[in-house]
Amino acid sequence: MPRVPAAATESYAIAMHGAPALPPDFSHLPYANPDAPKGGRLVQSPREGTFDSLNPLIVRGLAVQQVRGYAYERGYIYESLMVRNNDEPFTLYGLLARSVETDDARSYVTFRIDPRARFSDGQPVTADDVLFSLALLRDHGRPAHHQYYSKVAKAEALDPLTVRFDFGGVADRELPLILGLMPILPRHATDPATFEQTTLAPPIGSGPYRVTAVAPGSSVTFTRNPDYWGRDLPVNRGLWNFDEIRLDYYRDANSQFEAFKRGLYDVRTEPEPLRWHDGYDFPAVKSGDVIRDTVKIGTPQPSEFLVFNSRRPKFADVRVRQALAMLFDFEWINRNYYFGLYARAGGYFAGSELSAYGRPADERERELLKPYLSHIPPDILEGRYRLPVTDGSGRDRATLRRALALLSEAGYALDGTMLKQKSTGTPLRIEILVTTREHERIALAYQRDLKRAGIDAAVRVVDAVQFEQRRLAYDFDMIPNRWDQSLSPGNEQWFYWGSQGADVQGTRNYMGAKDPAIDAMITALLAAREQPAFVSAVRALDRALMSGFYAIPLFNMREQWIARWNRIERPSTMALTGYLPETWWQKPVVQSK
Known part of the structure; x- marks a missing residue:
């Protein structure tokens, strides 16, 4: 009917x-003490x-x-x-x-x-x-x-x-x-x-x-x-x-x-x-x-990322972003800096039912993503994708070889100890902008990993005012950032990664994502009437975001x-x-x- x-x-x-969970005559919110x-x-x-x-x-x-x-x-x-x-x-x-x-x-x-x-x-x-x-x-x-x-x-x-x-x-x-x-x-x-x-x-x-x-x-x-x-x-x-x-x-x-x-x-x-x-x-x-x-x-676990500014030509190729993500040695950093207290996930809704990381797409997700399958790698669609895991030594040669192979596909090659663009001979240079001592420490460890691949990375420490000004103006190569997600993501997702916000200063689309698959999944989650359809739409959005390799997951809180x-x-x-x-x-x- x-x-x-x-x-x-x-x-x-x-x-x-x-x-609504609370009745019309509720006396107070369940987590408040009315006698405080x-x-x-x-x-x-x-x-x-x-x-x-x-x-x-x-x-x-x-x-x-x-x-x-x-x-x-x-x-x-x-x-x-x-x-x-x-x-x-x-x-x-x-x-x-x-x-x-x-x-x-x-x-x-x-x-x-x-x-x-x-x-x-x-x-x-x-x-x-x-x-x-x-x-x-x-x-x-x-x-x-x-x-x-x-x-x-x-x-x-x-x-x-x-x-x-x-x-x-x-x-x-x-x-x-x-x-x-x-x-x-x-x-x-x-x-x-x-x-x-x-x-x-x-x-x-x-x-x-x-x-x-x-x-x-x-x-x-x-x-x-x-x-x-x-x-x-x-x-x-x-x-x-x-x-x-x-x-x-x-x-x-x-x-x-x-x-x-x-x-x-x-x-x-x-x-x-x-x-x-x-x-x-x-x-x-x-x-x-x-x-x-x-x-x-x-709620989804707050997650820290190191964000690529894909507006910059050096990061326009998704293979470059994926290779650079491989070079981040989470296992070494987590053991040496954080006593193994952190975990990390490949997506943006970690630790919740909304996360697509490690889950195969259901039929509703596949139907939503059908027009955009060229954007979604099969391992991400099927839930097989996992973040690279190093041996934790700080010198993992296997991971380095895989990253260099991807960079070669994207047009880069080692010239001595320097990674350069094959067509122009231009070295790959990156500035990582940070404002806290903790982020500086992570960036310096990552700088060491990049150097092993011939990439010249500079860590720039600025005060909070300058960092915010440059972040809002998208005047950076890479920055740390945290997106806090709820169990009901909605219109703010346009603000985080919608194409319309990519060139508008003051949004939180710091990576400059312009992907029709992302836009379509945001539209779908906003149109969902029932919880199962909503969950599928959010997971499909998570897959589209993971497929773009717009940011390196640092850790989940x-x-x-x-x-x-x-x-x-x-x-x-x-x-x-x-x-x-x-x-x-x-x-x-x-x-x-």
């Missing part, structure tokens, strides 16, 4: 696939480096991201119409919007704003603010905003608290959720003429905190708004427990870690296995004043390493996505008698 479209209904939540005490201060150090802007919604500047929030963490200042439940792949529940409505085809979406919603200056949040935010971000925001919000064919206010978006036949089932996550800015306090300029002026939002102090480049202080409109909402119960949150910035990773050891900030996410293995032997750890938590996550001073407490249950600082609180001080 033909599928009968369901009637449009107003709902408290919306899921990308299937139904309020008060105290949390000091964090988000990253080494600096900042020069409080506007994370534009390309220009190094912004304080917590104003808006990261992929899974909520923003302190700007809120959206709806928010994620981080225990589901992609389901949104009401925040500024008390309800959402869409039809079976998801050809439109309507949001009804909670009449209690207020900005921090006391002004109400209205449908006009939502329409203003859409137009402002579409025309002046980051490239991803333009890409997403340009799909709205018509936006209108049905009344002061109701806004409707029509999509004009665009086949994108994720778009209602993308709009649900759009940050809402106050029209009355935002100047479109200066929006694209960096600023340290405290922004006005509807969120739980306000910016109350800024030390340019070194710290930002957020103070909890005592009149925050949404403090009693189920999605907020047990969250936003600190009266004050301060972000302190340090110029380099070593000084940042030394500051943590001295107790200058409270919680640290440790990115380096060497430090996690033998760096936490200072007195506060031994006494129990600092607690170490190892957190297993249920199979767990999160969190250290905290014991004055900070966390819920006993962690979210599927792991560490969420908005759910933590300060340990109450016991008064002595």
Whole structure:
């Protein structure tokens, strides 16, 4: 029988696939402690480096991201119409919007704003603010905003608290959720003429905190708004427990870690296995004043890559990229640098059901990839492909011979100890751009491997500001990068590897991928209605990405390493996505008698 479209209904939540996991009368998110005490201060150090802007919604500047929030963490200042439940792949529940409505085809979406919603200056949040935010971000925001919000064919206010978006036949089932996550800015306090300029002026939002102090480049202080409109909402119960949150910035990773050891900030996410293995032997750890938590996550494992800029002619041939990937000696680096704590996978959704690495393509995948089989090597399609494994000696001759054979096919040959293009005699020279000591160490080890193949590789260390500027402008040969993936990849995949973003500065398509197979698989995953079809589409995308050899997989982070001073407490249950600082609180001080 033909599928009968369901009637449009107003709902408290919306899921990308299937139904919301939480009932309409849920009292709090499953990973929050509704009885968490309020008060105290949390000091964090988000990253080494600096900042020069409080506007994370534009390309220009190094912004304080917590104003808006990261992929899974909520923003302190700007809120959206709806928010994620981080225990589901992609389901949104009401925040500024008390309800959402869409039809079976998801050809439109309507949001009804909670009449209690207020900005921090006391002004109400209205449908006009939502329409203003859409137009402002579409025309002046980051490239991803333009890409997403340009799909709205018509936006209108049905009344002061109701806004409707029509999509004009665009086949994108994720778009209602993308709009649900759009940050809402106050029209009355935002100047479109200066929006694209960096600023340290405290922004006005509807969120739980306000910016109350800024030390340019070194710290930002957020103070909890005592009149925050949404403090009693189920999605907020047990969250936003600190009266004050301060972000302190340090110029380099070593000084940042030394500051943590001295107790200058409270919680640290440790990115380096060497430090996690033998760096936490200072007195506060031994006494129990600092607690170490190892957190297993249920999302695709964050993976580090060394990315080729395929816009550069030297990397235009996929055989060159594949050969250079062979020369990376993961086994030597993992044993000598990381105590064997890391693993790695060939794809971009490691450790999840979405990964195609080591899995044969199912019938749905094969059907999706059928027009593009010339792009997909048989071993990747059949799940036989594995990353090269060296003998771990740092001098694996067999791997070197295979890499040189591929480079010969691509038109290169050894001339003495230098690898040169056969037709022009031009040496193959590469610059690896890095900004952290850890990435420098990996790059130097890789430089040694490349030298054995006659390749002249220079490791260029720059500060965080210059690295970001060159990365955004695609002014590099190779850079390290990490793409964090969810269990519900969607429109952001265009931003990561879609052809349209390859030549637009500010996207995350750092490798410059322009592949019709990739574009088609992104379209397919966005069109999928049911989970099995969605999983097949994502795996097909993974195969297309692996086939391009756009980046060298460095390692997968199979767990999160969190250290905290014991004055900070966390819920006993962690979210599927792991560490969420908005759910933590300060340990109450016991008064002595």
